Amino acid sequence: MHELSVCQALIAQVEQVARQQQAERVSCIRLAIGALSGVEPQLLAQAYPLAAAGSVAQDAELQIESVPVRVHCDQCDKDSDVTANHLVCEHCGNWRTTLIGGDELLLTQVELYREQTYV
Amino acid sequence: MCDTCGCNVTHGNKHLIAPGGKLEKVGQHADAVSVLRGLLSENDQLAAHNRAHFDRHGVLAINLMSSPGAGKTALLEASLPVLQTRYRVAVIEGDLETENDAQRIRARGVEAVQIVTGTACHLDAHMIHQALHQIDLDAIDILFIENVGNLVCPASFDLGQHRNVTLLSVPEGDDKPSKYPVMFRAADLVALTKVDLLPVLDDFSPARAKHNLEALANPAPVLELSARREDGVDAWLNWLDAQVTAHRAACGCDETLRPKVQPDGTALHGLAL
Numbered sequence: 001m002h003e004l005s006v007c008q009a010l011i012a013q014v015e016q017v018a019r020q021q022q023a024e025r026v027s028c029i030r031l032a033i034g035a036l037s038g039v040e041p042q043l044l045a046q047a048y049p050l051a052a053a054g055s056v057a058q059d060a061e062l063q064i065e066s067v068p069v070r071v072h073c074d075q076c077d078k079d080s081d082v083t084a085n086h087l088v089c090e091h092c093g094n095w096r097t098t099l100i101g102g103d104e105l106l107l108t109q110v111e112l113y114r115e116q117t118y119v
Numbered sequence: 120m121c122d123t124c125g126c127n128v129t130h131g132n133k134h135l136i137a138p139g140g141k142l143e144k145v146g147q148h149a150d151a152v153s154v155l156r157g158l159l160s161e162n163d164q165l166a167a168h169n170r171a172h173f174d175r176h177g178v179l180a181i182n183l184m185s186s187p188g189a190g191k192t193a194l195l196e197a198s199l200p201v202l203q204t205r206y207r208v209a210v211i212e213g214d215l216e217t218e219n220d221a222q223r224i225r226a227r228g229v230e231a232v233q234i235v236t237g238t239a240c241h242l243d244a245h246m247i248h249q250a251l252h253q254i255d256l257d258a259i260d261i262l263f264i265e266n267v268g269n270l271v272c273p274a275s276f277d278l279g280q281h282r283n284v285t286l287l288s289v290p291e292g293d294d295k296p297s298k299y300p301v302m303f304r305a306a307d308l309v310a311l312t313k314v315d316l317l318p319v320l321d322d323f324s325p326a327r328a329k330h331n332l333e334a335l336a337n338p339a340p341v342l343e344l345s346a347r348r349e350d351g352v353d354a355w356l357n358w359l360d361a362q363v364t365a366h367r368a369a370c371g372c373d374e375t376l377r378p379k380v381q382p383d384g385t386a387l388h389g390l391a392l
Contacts, residue, residue: 002241009162036301036304039158095336109152
């Protein structure tokens with residue numbers, strides 16, 4: 001299960017952001033994950049408490065936004081919403097398409113409490 | 120994809136950070152900090168470092184991926200006798216346990232470094248970086264990285280390789296590209312292995328396997344190989360020759376080669392801006 005490795009990388013990044021922002025703790029972490037990223041959101045959510053234990057993000061809520069898989073057809077110039085294993089243009093049936101969404105594996109936002117919040 | 124200019128913002132996620140978007144909402148005493156950084160950016164940076172290291176020494180790095188037992192080591196064993204007449208080769212082997220595969224490669228007179236991953240189901244850029252300390256890159260032309268046998272996790276970790284080769288053996292079934300789209304979308308070459316078994320496993324159709332690969336919008340060439348009978352090894356060697364030539368040409372212009380799936384990602388982020 002590589003989701004634990006991904007989660008550990010996530011926590012390292014969140015800790016870096018919290019340090020830069022001089023934050024006391026992190027209350028929410030938001031991710032954007034596409035079906036073609038190779039990471040399963042449910043498994044990531046399960047691995048999260050293990051990776052977050054003892055970090056500034058220990059009590060943070062993890063919110064995961066699923067990003068739909070979309071392709072752009074190089075032939076008919078239209079976009080299609082598709083499934084992860086059928087990246088074929090739904091308008092003209094061409095399989096030579098370009099992925100325009102769905103491979104994201106992003107830390108989009110961190111919600112944190114800074115020390116100055118309480119001053 | 121960098122972490123600073125906003126090129127991580129895509130059609131798929133830009134609504135999240137737009138005014139009124141989900142990521143605009145913050146708690147009463149909290150501050151929301153937009154990051155938009157790839158979760159594996161640390162791995163990706165180290166992978167880029169590995170790739171630059173390969174390029175400086177003129178070494179082509181090939182990442183071999185497949186399920187366990189599809190024949191990655193057998194393919195190397197079958198091709199090394201001829202390959203060694205053309206290039207100086209080294210191999211990094213990734214397995215959860217044992218030095219078995221490295222020993223098989225060393226038996227052919229080729230340097231092999233075994234990475235024993237313990238419980239880790241994939242190689243990452245850091246493990247490759249560590250292994251490179253044991254290899255004299257000036258003494259080789261091609262480095263094969265035999266990833267951990269697994270059709271899921273290895274596809275998510277850039278190692279710094281120039282090309283991905285994914286093996287699909289006949290006993291696994293021709294629908295594997297549909298079942299493991301992330302892995303097969305990442306392939307620059309798909310090798311159908313153990314094709315000597317086609318007469319007995321006649322429910323495997325190479326044409327269907329190719330069709331399933333095309334459904335992933337992947338135009339990668341598909342080679343039919345039998346390491347045991349040494350069928351198709353010439354085509355594999357010719358493909359490697361072409362990659363060596365392309366890599367040398369790229370290095371001559373201070374450029375590099377990347378697995379095809381990554382330029383796709385760049386195009387994706389370029390479209391968003």
